Amino acid sequence: MTDGVLLVDKPAGVTSHDVVARIRRGLPKGTKVGHAGTLDPFATGLLLILIGRATRVQRFLMKQPKRYETIARLGYTSTTGDPEGEIRPGNMPGEELELPTGIITQRPPAYSAVKVGGKRAYALARAGEDVEIPEREVLVARFDLEWREYGRAKFVIECSSGTYVRSLIMGLNDAYCVELRRTRIGDFDVADASEERLIGLDDALAFMPAVELDTEDAAKASHGAAVPGHAKGMVRLRDEQGLIALAEPRGGGTLKPVVGFRA
Known part of the structure; x- marks a missing residue:
């Protein structure tokens, strides 16, 4: 079988493109390889790697809902919303955190892969340009606090495609993500990740x-x-x-x- 989806547990420190390039090198020359949803370099977790004709259904897989686990540092801000930005002391959020759910309006971070005028927002931001990204409506089905101690907190978030967890955490005023892990995409779970098992197209599209x-x-x-x-x-x-x-x-x-x- 040469067409299908690989479930990969991406480690921190590499880009989604790095994972695609590595897998492409192990396949016959000319095999099409892609992915269904970028993870930031600092993030870990489930990445859907599309092999062969599976690249044709990228847009359908990308629309699947996601589940994330994130650890936030409270009382500090980051220009990027993650550990790679400029960190500054801020205000410690109150004991009762406002964790919005339902359909909400969200503005993606300036340091994101969203295209603005044909260019990636993060490229413009790193070049020192002011980045104006339009707000969008997203669905947050779950936003739960798992624990909070010593200025840190863990959250579980289930949301629609296009939701930026970094923006949700930055909205706690003040906080940023120190760890981010994607644990689920639609019916696919990171616990089932294996680069030895290619999921056929029919099974991958069973939703x-x-x-x-x-x-x-x-x-x-x-x-x-x-x-x-x-x-x-x-x-x-x-x-x-x-x-x-x-x-x-x-x-x-x-x-x-x-x-x-x-x-």
Whole structure:
């Protein structure tokens, strides 16, 4: 099997790109390799590495909800929201911490990978330019305090894609992340990380409903033609041989393939 997803437990001190490059070197020349969601160099935890045709479904995997564990230093600020920034004394948050949940408005940190005018925000910030990043709505399903002692606190956060944990912690006034670990992406858990096991595309996309096709419709779908069917969102089109394509609902009770996996 040459197409699928690897669950990697990224260590601190390396970039997500470093992990992709290392894995690419161990694969046949020309194999496409990517990832579904960057982790900062200081962060650890689950990284989804996409091999071969799995790179075609990057956007769907990136939209999956995330779970993080983070340890914050209280009473100090960091220009980057993590240990790599300029650290300064600040105000110690009160005993009753406000931990927002639900749909909230958040501004990504200036030192983030968000693109501003075609350039990465962190590149502009490091060059000394003022960075204005638009606010965005994100969903924080869980924001729990696990413990607090000696000016530090541990939190567990479950949130939508696009949420910046550093911003959540900086919002405690004053605090920053000293450790950050991603423990879950959708149904994938870091406890299952193994570079020896490649998860097939069909299994990796099991969060999408499956529609089974007969031989005639399977042939149509494999060539990108719409097939009869009803769905509320993106679905997997399958037959006895496995995954054919990802399809979205179109008018007239049809499903139109938008990502194909068969030649």
